[in-house]
Amino acid sequence: MAFNLTRRKFLKTASLVAATIPLSKVVSANSGVSRSALDAKGTADDKTVVGGICEMCFWRCQLVGKVRDGRLMKIEGNPKSIDNGTSICARGNAGVKLLYDVDRLKYPLKNVGKRGAPRWKRISWKEALDECGSKLKSTVDEYGAHGICVFPHGASAKYPMHYFERVVGTHNVSEASFFQCRGVRDTAYVATISKSPDEKVDMANTRVLFFIGDHLGENIHVSHIKQYIQGLQNGAKLIVADPRYSASAAKSDIWVQIKPGTDTAYLLAIMNYLVQNNKYNKEFVEEYTDGFEEFSEAIKGWSLEKAAKECDIPAEQIKEVADLLASNAPNVAIHPGRHVSWHGNDFQRERALACLTGILGAYYVKGGWVPPKSPKVTSVTWLKEDHDHEFDLNMDHEEDEKLYPYSPPGTPTELIRDCAITGKPYPIKSCVVWGQNPMKTIPNQQKMKDLFTAMDFVLCVDVMPTDVTAWADILLPESSYLERYGYIKKGTQWDLSKQHQQYISARMPLVAPMFERKDQVYICNEIAKRMGHAEKIQSKTIEEMVDKSLASVNLSIEKLRAEDGIHIQPGMDPYGVPDEFEVLLFNEDLADFGHPGAPTYIPVPQTPDGFARLLYGRAPVHTFNRSQNNVWLNNAMPDNPVWVNDEVAAKIGLVDGDTVGFINSEGVKSTTTTTVKVTAGIRKDCVYMYHGYGTVNPLMSIGVNAGVDDTSLITKIAVDPESGCHGMRNNFVKLIKNGKVLDIPA
């Protein structure tokens, strides 16, 4: 029994002298109740600093800071916000612990050890920038602009990404937010409705919410969650298809416990049922869609029974869902999803979602897919320049067509990695990683390491010493979202049915940067000068860049600050289908490219005997791998327990709380362990864990070795044939307990 009472303390305190002398008493003006000086003061009387834009995740809520003696004590939602209001999530609230994280990068560092096993030497900014400039320039001189590849992520990475794409002229850019997340969704919808869908579903005013794998509640974006809960409060029915009883499934009216990878079959059966039974929106289909006949012909084989067998769900339930959608159409919210790079067949699933929305007539109507009418702000960045496609890895030069015709902006990750590792068709010799942690965003970590090993030069810019930074030659410390100007956030009131309003806000620092941290415009401009592009710089400082952008809407930083950080103006009614709007149920271009013109189900690899499919998702208190080192968030969810079906667990002798490791079907073992969560709420053929845990860099003193890194087990690579985006749920694992590998029973 540890009492933590030292002898000195005991003797001192056991003297029976009971009198304690209070420190200064603080008397509250309002209640007359005296407060001890020992009490935390609370932030109500702290100075309020306006203009914060969150980036603990990429939804970017509007913030104010509570500052006491120059120290940021607390972050709150900006009360003027018509988006998040005074609300911010756990991560937003924990931003102060990122700001003051003792593990944060402070100074420019040079790796005097090896890539992957670094020894860091503090160097001056001048030396660091000179080295970056000369190394990158010599790559361009020797190999051409395409000799540089870039892995950006987040708002601070946009400016340097534009520099390397537009000015330097490389196509070899891979954004995690596209190729490992939502890019395939965006291009599939572009192929269907000529627009990226984002998550613009009018959930607050819908009658039915339809989620395929969306796990809102574990996936938290504040105003989106407000819409979702408002919809449910208004009585909307919720349908959730997920192999797991997710946070959303727990609020659902119908939980479809679908077999992973078969979602497109499910959607095709729903659509075929609606078509065959004349339950689709004929008026909308006639007026706004193209290719209905080819579409209906292509999906006609998908009977309820066929899909029931493929998806391992009851045919009756598919019918129930289809009828519920039909009877509430067009006011139904078919959610396009967010992280959708699952199985390498995702373009077709996203096409199916877009088409389902179409045949229900659920575009631009209350409760359907409705893009809010946001203000337009011209962003000032590097000017576009013409760079031909001679070195575009996504071009088949013999056929003169794209290898992945529906690739999101940039170049599909696997094309870049293969080129960099093999040197074919040309050498890639420098790598710039800005805000991304490719060790945790991109599957097959060995291949990522091989890429870095093949480089002449690796630059990483980040706020934290993430796993990828161990592979840098030069590592630069960036100011965080709380310490710099930057991102312009705009939009409308979150509930589309309310008074139409628009807002424009811009990120302003809540506190000054400490140590030698610099913003992206400074760093990128200094590199540009050293690469001979000084005359192409459009903005000397980040503040100037923001001010120039705001000038396009007659605003400025000064004006915004005077308006408490957010400018609000009258908005416009978002409802009503635009005349030119068209839904391509059958897409001729897709067919010309040799891909299915109508949404088509492509089966995924089956689970080998003895294994379970590895599924992953979001933790409500974490963003990818970006927040596990945050003391408060780590405390809230320190590891990522693996969900195992209760019957499976009983058969293989696992109980709740057991410690386990993993081995995947390619023999790769997890380097850390986690605990088991035994639950009836997951299918027997899969296991589930939160993504982003298992940091390996020891400089991340809180997050290191906490939980298991799902990405380390995702070694088999699937690439979506239309978009070139990754699919990351075709990997299979066994659990290891006490050194013994446990076969998962069928």
Added chain:
Amino acid sequence: MQYGMIIDLERCVGCHACTIACRAEWEVPVPYQRNWVKRLGPTMTDDGMAATYYPGLCNHCEKPPCVDECPADLVERTFTDVKSGKTTTMEVAATWKDPFDGTVQVDKDRCIGCGACADACPFGARYVNPAQADDDSEGKVDKCTYCKPRVDQGLVPACVQTCITGARIFGDLDDPKSAVSEYVKKGAKGLEVKGGHIGPNSRYYGKKKDIALLFADYTPELADIASIKRRTMMASLVKPAMGKAKDIGLLGVAGALLVKGVSDNEEET
């Protein structure tokens, strides 16, 4: 007047915004907490598969078992009603139930940090905060105050302000027209202790199966008051000596000497 808080589990998405906002507002050090969110399930219940959350905090009980256990000497203290300006004087130890707003509060200057009240709380809503140590203690008891300093200024509690779905509703349970009273009429209820009545004023509303799951998993038992009593008596003998001597009650009345012995042992390890 009795302040209370409703947690609407139909709205709650288990995001933890409330717990982290509380940390920031009141500088609550890890691993301690003034409020918490626990995830329940998914598990099969009589009403089908269920999963929900237990967002917990001090219940500012009608008969708070913590208050009676405070061994600090009674002193006269004058309370003021923020709304009417009325005052009243009561004899209180270092923790009390406010005669006007019904909240349960702690005087950090008079708290001796013994933790008896924390042990008496069936919900685990109190902890000894080592960041508030002074010359005579290794910390003071800390807990949710329903953000009284904020509320007295006309603000809402920090957790309520940040809640992203409006799942936390704060107000006067004695006012039948208040939003919290409306919820009580709809069936919101507190996690009352097994076989007792302490009247928790943080109350839960939600789907039947979710409420059933919450109450099955987290209905508390009254603490072993007898053991706390022994500690309290001893603490009153060696008041400031208690420091962080948690669970000292288990040692019995001869504890003071034992504490010395144990602390000596510890120094050797």
